[in-house]
Amino acid sequence: MNFQYTEKSLELQSRLKDFLKKQILPADEEVEAFDRDPANLWIKWPGLEKLKDAARKEGLWNLFLPRDYGDFSPGLTNLEYAPLAELMGRTRWASEVFNCSPPDTGNMEVLARYGSPEQQKKWLEPLLEGKIRSAFLMTEPEVASSDATNMETSIVPDQGDYLINGRKWWSSGAMDPNCKIAIVMGKTDFDAPRHQQHSMILVPMDTPGLQIIRPLSVFGYLDSPEGHAEIVLESVRVPKSNLILGEGKGFEIAQGRLGPGRIHHCMRLIGMAQRSLELMSARATSRSPFGRSLDTYSSIRQEISRSACEIEQARLLVLSAADRIDRVGSKSAKELISMIKIVVPAMAANVIDRAIQIMGGKGVSGDSPLAHFYAAARSLRLADGPDEVHLSQLGKSTIRKYGQAND
Ligand SMILES: Cc1cc2nc3c(=O)[nH]c(=O)nc-3n(C[C@H](O)[C@H](O)[C@H](O)COP(=O)(O)OP(=O)(O)OC[C@H]3O[C@@H](n4cnc5c(N)ncnc54)[C@H](O)[C@@H]3O)c2cc1C
Numbered sequence: 001m002n003f004q005y006t007e008k009s010l011e012l013q014s015r016l017k018d019f020l021k022k023q024i025l026p027a028d029e030e031v032e033a034f035d036r037d038p039a040n041l042w043i044k045w046p047g048l049e050k051l052k053d054a055a056r057k058e059g060l061w062n063l064f065l066p067r068d069y070g071d072f073s074p075g076l077t078n079l080e081y082a083p084l085a086e087l088m089g090r091t092r093w094a095s096e097v098f099n100c101s102p103p104d105t106g107n108m109e110v111l112a113r114y115g116s117p118e119q120q121k122k123w124l125e126p127l128l129e130g131k132i133r134s135a136f137l138m139t140e141p142e143v144a145s146s147d148a149t150n151m152e153t154s155i156v157p158d159q160g161d162y163l164i165n166g167r168k169w170w171s172s173g174a175m176d177p178n179c180k181i182a183i184v185m186g187k188t189d190f191d192a193p194r195h196q197q198h199s200m201i202l203v204p205m206d207t208p209g210l211q212i213i214r215p216l217s218v219f220g221y222l223d224s225p226e227g228h229a230e231i232v233l234e235s236v237r238v239p240k241s242n243l244i245l246g247e248g249k250g251f252e253i254a255q256g257r258l259g260p261g262r263i264h265h266c267m268r269l270i271g272m273a274q275r276s277l278e279l280m281s282a283r284a285t286s287r288s289p290f291g292r293s294l295d296t297y298s299s300i301r302q303e304i305s306r307s308a309c310e311i312e313q314a315r316l317l318v319l320s321a322a323d324r325i326d327r328v329g330s331k332s333a334k335e336l337i338s339m340i341k342i343v344v345p346a347m348a349a350n351v352i353d354r355a356i357q358i359m360g361g362k363g364v365s366g367d368s369p370l371a372h373f374y375a376a377a378r379s380l381r382l383a384d385g386p387d388e389v390h391l392s393q394l395g396k397s398t399i400r401k402y403g404q405a406n407d
Contacts, residue, residue: 001323009080016060016087016098023051024094028369031093035224036366042175044225051097052130062128064100064264065112078260078322082267086315089271092372099128103136103173106261107183110200114245114253119202123181135174135205137231138185138254141167146386148254149194153186153233155201155243162188162201162243164209164236170383175215175227180205184233185254188247198250202242209236219375258384259330262337265380266318266344272373273311273348276355279368280304283359300358307351314340314347335397338390345380346387352377 005013027047034045055061059074063084067075076084088095095101104127111124126132143150153166166186173179181204188199203210213230215222245253281304284295294300321336330337352374356363363370381387 001320003319005083006080009076009083012060012063012076012080013083013087015058016084019055019058019060020087020090020094023054024091024097027051028091031091032366032369032372035093041222041224042177042227044176044178045093048093048096052099055098056130060098061130062099062108064105064260065108065128066260077326078263079319079326082263082319082322085264085267086271086274089268090275092369092376095268099130100264102261102264104134105264106257107134107136107181109260110183110244110253110257113256114249116241118241119244123202126180132180133173133176133178133226135171135179135182135229137168137171137174137182137203139168139170141169141230146389148185148251149197151185151187151198153184154190155184155186155188155199157240158237161237161239164201164203164233164238166233167231168233169216169228169230171229171231172223173226174205174212174229174231175222176225179226182210182231183244185250188243192248195251196248199247200244200250200253201238202244203233203236203238207236207238209234218379221372221375255330259325259333259337262341262384263318263322263325265384266314266321266340269344269348269377269380270311270315270318272377273307273314273351276348276352276370276373277304277307277311279370280307280355280358287360294358303354303358307354310347310351314344317343335394338394341385341390342387342394345377348377349374349381 031045031047034040062074063076064081065074066081067077085095085100088098088100108124108127111120111127115124123134127134138148138151139145140151140153143152145151153164153168155162155164164184164186168184171182174182181202183200184203185198185200187197189197211232211234213232215227215229218228281295284300284304285293287294317336318340321333321340324333324336352370356370356374359368359370362368365371
């Protein structure tokens with residue numbers, strides 16, 4: 001892999017850094033306080049749209065969409081986009097300013113890649129314009145959802161339409177008042193081979209029968225305004241034209257959705273870890289317990305240097321995965337994609353934990369971003385496939401590759 005970023009990526013990194021410094025980081029504390037205030041539940045911070053307009057005007061918009069998606073794409077490879085995602089990850093809410101936030105990014109990729117012209121016109125265009133937001137409804141409370149073949153929601157033909165019944169939870173983004181469309185995964189054929197039973201279908205959030213039951217919290221955080229919802233789908237009727245790609249294609253779509261999405265998640269986490277490293281270093285030079293500055297204690301230096309090593313290791317691993325996806329596609333980059341999903345959330349949680357410790361009481365309070373960062377990093381050891389699933393898949397393919405050779 002070539003470790004030199006392209007001119008295009010470097011130029012965007014420089015402009016994005018400048019935008020973050022001037023417009024995002026100065027507002028960080030205000031946004032965090034606004035989003036945590038119960039009086040503002042499910043309401044967007046009023047300054048957000050203005051920042052989105054500014055980002056759009058500066059061409060810092062939809063940067064995530066890979067270059068093979070024609071007209072919709074600003075033309076970046078995964079490797080070119082990865083350092084931009086890292087910069088956005090330095091605050092919890094920056095990605096949305098650039099229309100690069102999950103789950104919209106994954107959903108837009110699905111629609112760009114597999115959507116019909118009609119689906120693209122109706123849902124992809126407003127998503128790309130940042131006018132609406134979306135949710136991805138796969139996980140179900142009643143089944144072990146780390147095995148996606150367990151999903152039981154039914155999508156059955158009925159009088160020329162599809163009728164959907166099921167219960168979903170952890171639907172990120174669904175509490176957002178601007179969330180207008182969901183991609184729902186469910187079964188269209190209960191008797192087909194296991195990986196051909198499921199399909200994905202578009203369900204407008206205002207369809208009768210779709211009911212948000214409650215928001216779920218993550219370590220107590222409601223993550224307003226996007227939230228994570230539990231949703232019941234009861235005799236939800238949508239036209240057949242809402243099906244994406246075709247019956248039984250759910251896993252094919254899921255495969256295509258996941259590769260770049262994991263690069264984005266992991267690079268944002270590296271951005272969080274990097275900011276945590278900077279915060280703990282700054283704190284270490286400004287506090288002096290027992291008559292000496294914290295940064296002169298060997299134990300503190302070790303925590304900081306260990307964190308710097310782990311962040312750089314993880315960064316290089318993710319860039320390597322991004323490069324491989326660009327050169328040979330997500331399927332052939334499968335092992336590296338598993339590796340980053342195993343390594344990065346755990347690394348970020350460890351680094352953030354050290355930063356919390358060095359920060360003292362402030363670290364767990366709302367006066368620093370660390371506690372919320374920790375909740376996000378820790379939950380990504382579960383979301384998008386728990387650690388053990390990736391460890392098991394990677395272990396299996398590694399043993400297949402080397403097992404007999406070492407007999
Ligand atoms: C903050 C957050 C946001 C999320 N956002 C979304 C979203 O937008 N849309 C959506 O559909 N879902 C979302 N999820 C759900 C997430 O993807 C699931 O929680 C995850 O896939 C695990 O499914 P489960 O909770 O049913 O756990 P289960 O399948 O019940 O697994 C529980 C545990 O079993 C163990 N386990 C599982 N498989 C193995 C194995 N092969 N070997 C050993 N141990 C194993 C693991 O420790 C695992 O954590 C989100 C979750 C969180 C926490």
